[in-house]
Amino acid sequence: MGVSLKDIAERAGVSLATVSNVVNGYRPVGERTRQRVQAAIDELGYTPNLSARHLRRGRTGLIALAIPELTNPYFAELAEVAIHEAGRLGYTLVMENTAADHEAESKLLNGSQRHVIDGLILSPVRVGREEVLARAADTPLVLIGEGVHDVPHDHIAIDNVAASRLAIRHLVESGRRRIAFVGAGRGDDRHSAHLRVRGYREALAEAGLAYRAELVAVTARFGRRDGVHAMRQLLALDEPPDAVLGYNDLIAIGALRAAVDAGRGVPEDVAVVGIDDIEEGRFSTPTLTTIAPAKEEIARLAVRRLVARIEGAEVTGPLTVQTPFRLIARESTTGAPGRAGT
Amino acid sequence: MGVSLKDIAERAGVSLATVSNVVNGYRPVGERTRQRVQAAIDELGYTPNLSARHLRRGRTGLIALAIPELTNPYFAELAEVAIHEAGRLGYTLVMENTAADHEAESKLLNGSQRHVIDGLILSPVRVGREEVLARAADTPLVLIGEGVHDVPHDHIAIDNVAASRLAIRHLVESGRRRIAFVGAGRGDDRHSAHLRVRGYREALAEAGLAYRAELVAVTARFGRRDGVHAMRQLLALDEPPDAVLGYNDLIAIGALRAAVDAGRGVPEDVAVVGIDDIEEGRFSTPTLTTIAPAKEEIARLAVRRLVARIEGAEVTGPLTVQTPFRLIARESTTGAPGRAGT
DNA sequence: GAGCGCCTCTATAACGTTATAGGTGCCCGC
DNA sequence: GCGGGCACCTATAACGTTATAGAGGCGCTC
Numbered sequence: 127m128g129v130s131l132k133d134i135a136e137r138a139g140v141s142l143a144t145v146s147n148v149v150n151g152y153r154p155v156g157e158r159t160r161q162r163v164q165a166a167i168d169e170l171g172y173t174p175n176l177s178a179r180h181l182r183r184g185r186t187g188l189i190a191l192a193i194p195e196l197t198n199p200y201f202a203e204l205a206e207v208a209i210h211e212a213g214r215l216g217y218t219l220v221m222e223n224t225a226a227d228h229e230a231e232s233k234l235l236n237g238s239q240r241h242v243i244d245g246l247i248l249s250p251v252r253v254g255r256e257e258v259l260a261r262a263a264d265t266p267l268v269l270i271g272e273g274v275h276d277v278p279h280d281h282i283a284i285d286n287v288a289a290s291r292l293a294i295r296h297l298v299e300s301g302r303r304r305i306a307f308v309g310a311g312r313g314d315d316r317h318s319a320h321l322r323v324r325g326y327r328e329a330l331a332e333a334g335l336a337y338r339a340e341l342v343a344v345t346a347r348f349g350r351r352d353g354v355h356a357m358r359q360l361l362a363l364d365e366p367p368d369a370v371l372g373y374n375d376l377i378a379i380g381a382l383r384a385a386v387d388a389g390r391g392v393p394e395d396v397a398v399v400g401i402d403d404i405e406e407g408r409f410s411t412p413t414l415t416t417i418a419p420a421k422e423e424i425a426r427l428a429v430r431r432l433v434a435r436i437e438g439a440e441v442t443g444p445l446t447v448q449t450p451f452r453l454i455a456r457e458s459t460t461g462a463p464g465r466a467g468t
Numbered sequence: 469m470g471v472s473l474k475d476i477a478e479r480a481g482v483s484l485a486t487v488s489n490v491v492n493g494y495r496p497v498g499e500r501t502r503q504r505v506q507a508a509i510d511e512l513g514y515t516p517n518l519s520a521r522h523l524r525r526g527r528t529g530l531i532a533l534a535i536p537e538l539t540n541p542y543f544a545e546l547a548e549v550a551i552h553e554a555g556r557l558g559y560t561l562v563m564e565n566t567a568a569d570h571e572a573e574s575k576l577l578n579g580s581q582r583h584v585i586d587g588l589i590l591s592p593v594r595v596g597r598e599e600v601l602a603r604a605a606d607t608p609l610v611l612i613g614e615g616v617h618d619v620p621h622d623h624i625a626i627d628n629v630a631a632s633r634l635a636i637r638h639l640v641e642s643g644r645r646r647i648a649f650v651g652a653g654r655g656d657d658r659h660s661a662h663l664r665v666r667g668y669r670e671a672l673a674e675a676g677l678a679y680r681a682e683l684v685a686v687t688a689r690f691g692r693r694d695g696v697h698a699m700r701q702l703l704a705l706d707e708p709p710d711a712v713l714g715y716n717d718l719i720a721i722g723a724l725r726a727a728v729d730a731g732r733g734v735p736e737d738v739a740v741v742g743i744d745d746i747e748e749g750r751f752s753t754p755t756l757t758t759i760a761p762a763k764e765e766i767a768r769l770a771v772r773r774l775v776a777r778i779e780g781a782e783v784t785g786p787l788t789v790q791t792p793f794r795l796i797a798r799e800s801t802t803g804a805p806g807r808a809g810t
Numbered sequence: 811g812a813g814c815g816c817c818t819c820t821a822t823a824a825c826g827t828t829a830t831a832g833g834t835g836c837c838c839g840c
Numbered sequence: 841g842c843g844g845g846c847a848c849c850t851a852t853a854a855c856g857t858t859a860t861a862g863a864g865g866c867g868c869t870c
Contacts, residue, residue, distance in 0.1 A: 130857085142820085143822090144820075154817080159818080175855085176857095177522040178855070181523050181826065181855090183858070197548055197747065199541065202539050203539050205563070206537070206539055220563075221563050237515075242518050242560065350747065409721055410725075410752065410753070484852095485850060486850075494828075495849090498847080520826035523826080524855055526855075
């Protein structure tokens with residue numbers, strides 16, 4: 127169907143191997159021949175057949191980014207950078223949607239797609255340390271976000287405990303005393319929700335504030351809807367919170383909206399902080415104070431690490447990389463009317 | 469490296485071809501042999517090498533979904549469905565981010581990735597009818613959204629003129645008289661922005677309202693930020709609008725926020741409507757009235773059509789399919805405080 | 811001026827599949 | 841008991857690429 131190396135070889139009057147060398151630069155080719163071959167390539171419009179190349183090379187040029195949900199803007203933003211970076215390095219990124227489903231994560235991990243992808247970037251939610259350790263596939267794996275620690279794989283994440291602490295400190299400094307956490311996980315120690323709760327507790331202790339179990343709301347998932355439900359219950363308490371840290375921005379936005387529904391002023395009656403710095407929070411009413419992780423850095427680093435492993439490069443430095451983050455104070459805690467979009 | 473057909477063949481004591489037939493069911497295989505082969509497959513953990521299969525079959529099993537931006541929730545929601553549907557049909561979906569860039573769209577269209585993907589779903593923004601007609605690649609193409617018409621390719625979209633009209637009619641019925649449109653395109657007739665402006669004009673005419681050029685705001689792009697900027701200028705007019713239709717929900721949300729910044733009440737002073745029904749609008753303050761296209765249907769249909777073309781199936785029915793849409797009235801036009809999330 | 815090495819280039823064998831053309835053995839009908 | 845047909849299976853040639861081994865020509869050294 128398409129134009130193949132053979133066609134070019136015939137046209138240019140050289141051997142197959144020479145054309146291949148012109149295309150790949152694996153072996154040097156004489157200047158005159160190179161030009162003749164290049165001319166033939168341009169004329170016939172040759173593009174390499176990647177299936178054949180991959181078969182021969184034993185690689186597919188595909189890497190997968192597996193995230194729990196694409197409709198969470200945090201992951202969409204991450205994916206956008208990752209796609210670009212992968213392309214830059216000559217790889218094609220395929221998105222896998224685990225939907226926070228245990229089986230889906232497990233399947234990806236164990237490479238039911240064995241021959242399809244050269245490597246996997248996984249944001250684990252349900253899958254645990256043991257499963258990662260017991261992983262059968264032989265392709266490189268890079269973990270992003272929290273969930274699994276102490277495994278022999280690259281791992282890019284922020285320090286969730288510290289991030290959470292920073293958020294709480296901000297609330298304490300602005301005079302808040304009854305601070306709630308919305309979006310705690312269901313029991314599993316490994317999930318980042320757990321780490322963020324830990325940071326919350328540590329920061330409360332630092333500030334000399336008591337930890338109250340009724341102010342920590344567990345949610346089934348981590349969307350806006352969950353934030354709304356949890357916040358409604360918190361606001362119905364005899365002593366409702368005067369501030370809330372959401373597990374992520376989506377939950378915080380849900381909490382924000384629930385507060386409005388209940389007739390509470392944000393931040394006068396209750397301040398709200400999220401984590402992720404999704405664009406939505408820069409335009410919400412009020413705009414959302416948040417902890418901003420270096421998303422671009424996370425995505426880029428993950429892709430680069432993975433590709434380096436695939437290509438067998440010597441990767442120096444530790445397996446686990448903690449990327450920076452910072453607090454961005456906006457209306458939902460400061461009250462100072464800001465300009466939207468900043 | 470991996471386990472190949474050959475290994476299975478040796479283990480089961482049959483020929484290569486037989487194993488292939490067990491795997492693919494191309495030719496019938498005796499029950500006893502089938503079981504022996506299947507046992508070997510299970511024992512050794514065989515998975516087909518897709519590169520080889522694709523080389524042989526001339527297909528890659530990959531289809532691409534090219535959208536202008538993944539961080540627009542509308543497209544993220546679309547992509548999520550498309551990924552799932554593609555997987556169901558045995559294809560892997562790769563996301564291409566055109567960033568609304570002309571060159572990127574053109575490259576994809578003309579298959580600089582010729583051998584990589586079996587088909588393309590494109591949401592065209594910059595590329596025009598002529599370019600689609602002149603397309604060099606021989607792989608099937610399905611267009612989604614507006615932008616290009618009257619081309620010999622499948623095309624899935626809503627009737628933008630009608631959608632826009634419906635939105636305006638809703639505003640007129642609630643007593644609005646100075647209705648603005650935010651997010652008109654820059655001059656190119658083909659973009660859906662143009663069609664939505666047309667629907668806007670038609671509906672105004674129907675209602676006996678005059679069309680005023682100063683109420684149609686052109687924006688460079690279609691994000692929240694653009695909505696904010698355009699709305700600021702509209703509100704600075706001597707006679708500011710009492711209602712706004714945004715090109716999409718993101719623009720509408722920007723407009724909403726700009727109105728709040730300017731101290732205007734929504735919807736008392738100015739009503740706001742968007743198009744897309746992204747989840748964000750169900751939790752914003754106020755919640756956003758919008759035109760909801762049948763996103764799932766669009767994504768599913770696009771993938772199915774494409775796969776049908778790739779597999780050479782007879783596709784009946786017209787090339788262009790218009791999918792349904794409906795108006796969802798929320799606080800930003802009704803004022804009636806709703807419950808968030810609906 | 812013969813030998814050696816280098817620089818180009820070629821021939822060819824994989825990589826793991828699938829499809830085509832053929833080959834068994836067995837049962838059936840005559 | 842023998843040819844024909846069928847059901848099942850095998851051998852093998854592609855698909856387009858890359859890597860390996862090696863062949864030819866030319867200049868350099870001694």
